[in-house]
Amino acid sequence: MTIKECVKKYSSLLKNTTHIPNKEVEILILHILQKNVIWLHLNYNETFDKEKELKKLVKKRATDYPLEYLTNKASFYGEIFEVATNVLIPRPETELLVEQAVEILKDIPNPRVIEIGTGSGIISVMLAKLIKNIKIVAVDINDDALTLASKNAKKHEVEDKITFIKSNLYENVDKEEFIMTISNPPYIANNYKLPKNVEFEPRNALFGGEIGDELLKAIIEQTYKKDIPYLLCEMGYDQKRPLEEYFKKFNIENYSFYKDYSKFDRGFVIKFKKENKNV
Template sequence: MTIKDALNFGFDSLGQFERPLLESEILLSFALNKDRIYLHTNYNKKLENFYIQLYKSFIQKRKNHEPIEYITNSVSFYGYDFYISNGALIPRPESEILVYIAIDLISKHDIKNIAEIGIGSGILSIMISKLSDKQLNIHASDISPEALFNAYVNIQRFKTHNITLHKSNLLDFNKEYKFDLIISNPPYIKNDEILPKELSFEPQKALFGGNIGDEILKEIIKVSIKQQARFLLCEMGYDQKEQISNFIKGYKHKKIEFYKDLAGLDRGFLIEF
């Protein structure tokens, strides 16, 4: 089997997906530890059986709807490649908006102390640390050891050593810090919602937020008030604006603003306390 044969095999096998050739190229590049340019300049190169079988195993995983990010242990966010495994939620492009808002907030309000609830793969805290020109002190919690491992790997990869990890529910670890800003991309899907098959590979605790879906969002708001945070920046479901608006009315705060994603859907909120 040549590289061209392998790509044709992948294209035929992954026909159910939107970009079968691109995904075949990504998986073959990963199997060979080569870039995609190498594939295009070596179409007629014959492959050793080991690499053929490895590539076919990747193709089979993808046919079974396993996300390509988990197969390759790589996900792109803000133009950087992060480590990702099944133990952490795959970052979505929409989360880049949260990073942008956080950076602007940090600059305008001289924010230095930040907490992240549910750090997952670490992409939010890491990118905020990389992109901000302030000396930040970040504490991040997660209940999942697998997610914390993902975050640790990425912290080491990007040398963002101003992030301290805590295995903790919400901010239960905190007895001494006062945070200017709390950020989170928590679970906010209601428990009985039927999701695409690919999402079955992602950690369910990072997806489902309760019988209604907004339960953890509300807990984070209450925790932020208890922690006397200045700001809370949080992602939410596209249909949860009214629920959050009504909930925050029962608590003292200065203002709440909602932001939209690139599709024009409500995607998150910023509360100033």
């Protein structure tokens, strides 16, 4: 059976799972063969002799199991990152969080940044690639995440710019001067019913408490107390109003919210007034 015939045959098994079944079968074939898209188009009519392996992957994908966990890869900000089970899969919306940070950091010499909840390390790695002379401390409570993030930093040759630490928020971070905290923390309410495909991802990277914004509020308060000027966070689409109300507890110079690609509220940027905090 040729590659073309395999794509046609197995894409039918994914028509209820994805809107791009042909494309996903091609991705799985490339994963199996460790080839690129150019090779695929040049060899579309060649014999494919790993149908058994492909069938196994397609059947698993048909259960809504994430494609990224099958290939151990995800695209983010135009780069390829390794992903692994028990670590959150990167989302395109988080690229907007990186863009917000770059806009601020590009004009700051030798910035020091802390990322809370680094996951696969995509935010810290991209900032390290995009900002000259940056130093980053990236923390997470998940050992698997820290291992994966460190691997991605080495893959993208920025491991000298990032220090990875196991820590719950700022708990194990030495006192030092940071210009910015950045985070894509869990912000979904505990009782929210997840889409089937997301159920395969780690719950502690998704759920933020009974309401959902508890961890976000803890990050805001602790960042304020530590005199860190900038705080950038991703958030839930319905959390703008309660968070805006919560901001009133703090001495803030200015803040703004930004929307995602679907025009939902997706994150915020805070600049605190620099002073001693006693919240």
